[in-house]
Amino acid sequence: MAVKTFLEAIREGLRQEMARDARVIIYGEDVAVRGGVFRVTEGLLAEFGADRVIDSPLAEAAIVGTAVGAAVNGLRPVPEIQFADFIFPAFNQIVQEAARMRYRSNNDFEVPIVIRAPFGGGVRGGLYHSQSVEAFFAHVPGMSVVIPSTPYDAKGLLAAAIDQPDPVLFLEHKALYRSIRGEVPDERYLIQLGKAERKREGTDVTVICYGLMVGFALKAAETLANEGISLEVVDLRSIRPLDREAIVESVRKTGKVMVVHEDNKTGGFGAEISAVIAEEALFYLDAPIVRLTGLDVPAMGFSPPLEHAFMVTAEKITEAARELARF
């Protein structure tokens, strides 16, 4: 057991999976010699060689498309998309090819790939280096979408994602990379996809969230505890598969729900969470379901005032949760 940053936990997870399974390869733009623009894959080229850690041409559709083929022919590719904002040229390969392969072939083929992509804002990335893209992919049957919030979860979820014989989008919030640390076991462990974790127990308001927002919600819970308001924080960890039971269970207890994400509101994944509750736990609700999310503008601005106005923060969660508790 060692204390690691979020980034180190991911690197350690990759290293461990590559060491135990020769089929795991890594590729993408700048991942080999440079070790990735965020340094996540640093050292892997030296350890595993140029056959398994590959600097690819600048072409996302080819990165994912070749990963599909390589997976079919026996490898377990873990391609990296340099920023989630640049995943869209590969959208067709992910949504139409990777995610539909098993179904369309009636189970003849499977595509075990894990697409890693740094996402999210609050890091002065502006419109094209801050986006949250999870909702697009969580809508796609055949896909899994994993979004860890702690170093421990990151490593365990990554191992489970690589273990899963279907495409997984593994989203790493950039603002977490070096900002949080936590205990991470040295040995390999798997955290099952589709299992939420109650990161804090509470009784007044349920906050449903994932990724960077989890830490913010916990901070808000801390603040509000002093005011006698008790928040329950549910970290989804993966949004597809979605842990409906965990959501419904918490709603039944608190009767008040706030869904928090950084992505745009309309059609964001928060809508699905609301819909699940409206389907399965409607009569336990004591207040309208609140969605606290990024604004419905194309993406967050680069200028600090614009970025701040867009981002969901611990303060905004605190405020909204306080109001909801008083409803």
Added chain:
Amino acid sequence: MAVKTFLEAIREGLRQEMARDARVIIYGEDVAVRGGVFRVTEGLLAEFGADRVIDSPLAEAAIVGTAVGAAVNGLRPVPEIQFADFIFPAFNQIVQEAARMRYRSNNDFEVPIVIRAPFGGGVRGGLYHSQSVEAFFAHVPGMSVVIPSTPYDAKGLLAAAIDQPDPVLFLEHKALYRSIRGEVPDERYLIQLGKAERKREGTDVTVICYGLMVGFALKAAETLANEGISLEVVDLRSIRPLDREAIVESVRKTGKVMVVHEDNKTGGFGAEISAVIAEEALFYLDAPIVRLTGLDVPAMGFSPPLEHAFMVTAEKITEAARELARF
């Protein structure tokens, strides 16, 4: 005023817009000489010439990407994507470029394009000629997504879409093209985007829907009327902008809501409708919000039993609405 099919109404709308505004051009695969694979653009090449009705190379990203540039430099392109299932190679150009252009340039540039795409199933199209793609685009600030259900609406919405100085995705359900007819005024008229229409008044259950589903819902309403169950059918007509008022107003009246679409359930646009209701009209609800949608499988199968098992039909709506009314 003449009776026209859905397809004829769209063709007439295109013809009229092209005749009144020389900036309107049409292009895409097989749209000129062939008049489109569904014959929507038939006759336009002869009438407007090869400069304005262009057979393009087989490259969706280039079709949309060049439309963006052409729009900036003074045209009003109406590109066609041959089937909505093939829009994904252009996903980046639509979502990241067309839809963000006004915002990222602080209003310096605008992209008035209307992307027409046939979509939807029940026509033996199988996995790749039946898809519903609206949810992906309705999540994108800067986009409009229009889905008409009648010949009258199709023509009026098309004119409004071409009038709108931002990108519009205009989705035409293939099963409607030749199956429905209706009165269509000869003169030009605009139906404002973002205005739902109550296609039938009722008191027991609100069915919120769009496109092909509207006719199915009306049929269900007819059937259930005989059983003394009164359905209100709200046709959204555009899902972005979304007519929240119309939704909330109807929910307040009936207290029971069923959201119907053909697209996959999880993360489908129905989730957003549920979420809006859970936010704005929760305490008017007398029953959980029902989503009757396509299943959470990659897309509908080609074989008739599989297609039928996937598709939402008038019968399935009738059944689910009956059950909801009895709740």
Added chain:
Amino acid sequence: MWASVLRDTLSGKDFRPVQATGERYRQENRKGRFGLPESGLTPELMKDMYYVMALSRALDDRLWVLNRQGRGPTVYSSNGHEATQVGSAFALRRGEDWIVPYYRDMTLVLAWGMTPREVMLHFFAKAEDPNSGGRQMMAHWGSRRLHMLSTGAVVATQNAHAAGLALASKILKDGRVSACFFGDGSASQGEFHEALNFAAVNKLPVIFFNENNGYAISVPLNKQTVVQDISARAAAYGVPGIMVDGNDPVKVYEVTKAAADRARRGEGPTLIEAKTYRFVPHSSDDDDRVYRSREEVQEQKKHDPLITFAERLLKDKILTEAEKTEMAAKIKQVVDDATNYADKAAMPDPATIGQYVYGGALA
């Protein structure tokens, strides 16, 4: 070994992939006898080639009849492309190498080991359809057993898949070659270029096989691109670009064989362009009279590979008229059998609709 095609396609029985057949080819080769280089093509194999071509044409004719009678859904034909497809398939190691077919490729998949029954099961979208269990529209081929990767409908995606298959082969050193097939229209997609470039940089054992029939549905090649030879694109990537007469199955065989050998030697990808023609509309939903003259089609039919190859085999005494007649009778029987078998086969159970979205822990 290829004589087994005859048996397989007749019986519809399970096909067992045969490993490494190159040695066998070399042994059977009779250099110079037919003016061929040492490509491994024997008279026996050429007869098999012709058989598959004739079988494919007959099967295709039947599909159109079924469609026109309202008994079958949309048809996508390889009608006209038979030589191209049979020539390339025979040059690869069936069941060991990977092919990633195009929807135009019924002849290819027959040559690769799919039986007429299986094709018909796919056409009728029956539960037994080995390509997709009736889930996909006709001509979306795929079979793990045959090493034929499943394809969707979005054109040119298969090019990256083939490069990826080859990437794994290179890393795993499994000696396999991957070949993807695509049309002239598909070459306008950016992914074709991305895949070719990716394969070139990594020297992957892959063949990009372009079937240039001059049209993408209604759009003629001169509206699709300026340079009418798709193979010209190869030079920009440092890859050999080879043009071949797609009506000559032997020439197609030779260039494909050379490309496969090159790939197996670790020298990287090859782009092959076979000039061909489609004699029928794009699909049974299309009407090609709108966009091309009957004269043009008639002119092209003079080079119908089915006729010209038969003539050549007869002339070279590889095939006799009697054999040809016998073959035709066999083919009719096979096509009837396939039609009847598939017609009677069960539809997919709607209860299976939710199956195979996920595997592993999420299944």
Added chain:
Amino acid sequence: MWASVLRDTLSGKDFRPVQATGERYRQENRKGRFGLPESGLTPELMKDMYYVMALSRALDDRLWVLNRQGRGPTVYSSNGHEATQVGSAFALRRGEDWIVPYYRDMTLVLAWGMTPREVMLHFFAKAEDPNSGGRQMMAHWGSRRLHMLSTGAVVATQNAHAAGLALASKILKDGRVSACFFGDGSASQGEFHEALNFAAVNKLPVIFFNENNGYAISVPLNKQTVVQDISARAAAYGVPGIMVDGNDPVKVYEVTKAAADRARRGEGPTLIEAKTYRFVPHSSDDDDRVYRSREEVQEQKKHDPLITFAERLLKDKILTEAEKTEMAAKIKQVVDDATNYADKAAMPDPATIGQYVYGGALA
């Protein structure tokens, strides 16, 4: 006319697009004097070119200082690309033709009429930033006034935009040429090919201008593609592919002028590849020592266009030492002015965050 760059950039005052300047160029041209073809380049213009290059370098240096002092955000440099960018900009009709710049193109946008104040306002993301009102990260240029299309960060999307601008020009017969700029890495994107092909088929008045600096962040060109000349891709599309020394602004000017003339004559697109080098890391967040040696960078700096072009102008007596010194002083003043102006300028009002998502009826 280009002398106005000097005034504009000094004063920061509004730039008025000048229509059709070709005639003027032709009048001022002194054929043969500098061994140039009849390209329209005058000593006066060459001096202006040098001024913009020197201005850009100085401004860039300042950006790095601001970043390293923690006073400014991420820098994207044109450092090393000055000759390439100034040469191409000067060959087009400023404010009338369209450019679609790359993030690497600060020199280009300065040459195109953006003032140092405007660049600094953009860098500091202030409300007055004419590119995006502080919404975009540095180097996402755009200005309707200047006919410079706004760009995002996803590389190679701008190529299709340029083809589209040119499609409108062809249909509207507005006489404009559009030029997009992109890197060697970007050429691996499928959209580069799609756009080139689309433009070629439709004979569009567009220039695809590749700035080949041999790296895409850390990835060297030989891992990006096999053929090291991006211009080689043109042949496949029936388009001229021209390679030019990107360190020589006059040569770049000439080939760009020729391409623009060709476009205006209705003969279609041209792909230009300027070989250049970036002397600094990819951005201020990058550390280029990981992927290229200091020796390599030093070697390349021997061809620093800022130095070699100054030497040439001095030798040809187009520029005097005194003028050069005066220019440097002016530039310092301009850069100080821009920095101070932008530093003091207001941040965007957060209340404006919801503005300009839609226009028209939906605004």
